[in-house]
Amino acid sequence: MAAKSEFEKYLAQKLKEDEGRLVPVKASARERLLVKKADIKKLHPNPEDEFCDPAIGPNDRIISDYVQKIRNSATQNMEPWEEPIIVEKVHPDGYRILNGHHRWAAALKTGCNPVKISIVNLTQATDIERMIRSSKHDRRVTLDLDELVFCGEGSGVPLEKALPFPANRIYKERMRLGIPALLHFLGEQGYDIWVYSVRYYSIEYIRHYFRRYSVKVDGIVTGAGRRMSKERNELAKRTEKMIADQYGETLHIDRDLVLQTVRDTRSFAEYPVEAEPAAWSGAVIEIIKRLNRGEKET
Numbered sequence: 001m002a003a004k005s006e007f008e009k010y011l012a013q014k015l016k017e018d019e020g021r022l023v024p025v026k027a028s029a030r031e032r033l034l035v036k037k038a039d040i041k042k043l044h045p046n047p048e049d050e051f052c053d054p055a056i057g058p059n060d061r062i063i064s065d066y067v068q069k070i071r072n073s074a075t076q077n078m079e080p081w082e083e084p085i086i087v088e089k090v091h092p093d094g095y096r097i098l099n100g101h102h103r104w105a106a107a108l109k110t111g112c113n114p115v116k117i118s119i120v121n122l123t124q125a126t127d128i129e130r131m132i133r134s135s136k137h138d139r140r141v142t143l144d145l146d147e148l149v150f151c152g153e154g155s156g157v158p159l160e161k162a163l164p165f166p167a168n169r170i171y172k173e174r175m176r177l178g179i180p181a182l183l184h185f186l187g188e189q190g191y192d193i194w195v196y197s198v199r200y201y202s203i204e205y206i207r208h209y210f211r212r213y214s215v216k217v218d219g220i221v222t223g224a225g226r227r228m229s230k231e232r233n234e235l236a237k238r239t240e241k242m243i244a245d246q247y248g249e250t251l252h253i254d255r256d257l258v259l260q261t262v263r264d265t266r267s268f269a270e271y272p273v274e275a276e277p278a279a280w281s282g283a284v285i286e287i288i289k290r291l292n293r294g295e296k297e298t
Helices: 006-018 029-034 060-076 101-110 125-133 145-149 179-188 203-211 230-246 277-292
Strands: 085-091 095-099 115-119 139-144 192-196 219-221 249-253 257-262 267-272
Touching (some): 006 101, 060 101, 101 115, 125 219, 179 277, 203 219
Parallel strands (some): 192 219
Antiparallel strands (some): 085 095
16 A cells, blocks of 8 residues: 555545534625635635545545646646635634545645635525425425536527626526426426536525526435435435425426336336427326326327
């Protein structure tokens, strides 16, 4: 086994110091808007990230590349990278890294300070529990923001009209054509709307984004692909049970199908979405209308 580097020793010590001490807390809208840089010493490594896993650990080549970028940018009086380190606020002090550990390591190695950050409020188990308790319906629909709702301009998928200035400078994601109409229809039909993303969006960002399209979203889960500690895994199991108890029916809407699951019967059924991209939402709405009339695919 190779001997640990000085940085790996520092990382292990930092994780040990933080263990059982840091608690995620909500950052205010003002803080998320105004705080764009932070002292490198206020950033904490995330024990649930592969970067901090002794079996995987930091990638020396990636760190070296970032070190070189920092040194090159210093001679040109430029920022070493455009994307900020994504963090969440923690108690009692500072921020836990969600994305950007290798840039953090490079900044530590070179003394680059302060560093650019972007503060987000990820969905926590308590947020999900609150969302479920506020629900007035016993059925829901789920959509993947990354795979279905948000589409790039070069994707070949028809898009909703871009938001007007200045909202388009804040909310840069483009939405698949027909999503607002589909979600408005589902809300009228008595479905709670839940959206998921593996990306590190703030839940407030997603909620306000949909409001721009006159759509109310009931459940928002961000950072869904995070590795989970044993404690967070237990919380996740508890919230999954709450969801199962609350919703007798779930529709998962994908690009090519609508998947229906029913709690009491433990049955599921798939309904293919066969339509041109411009008519996609209308085809999904027709499938749901048939389901609500009790009709099955023939």
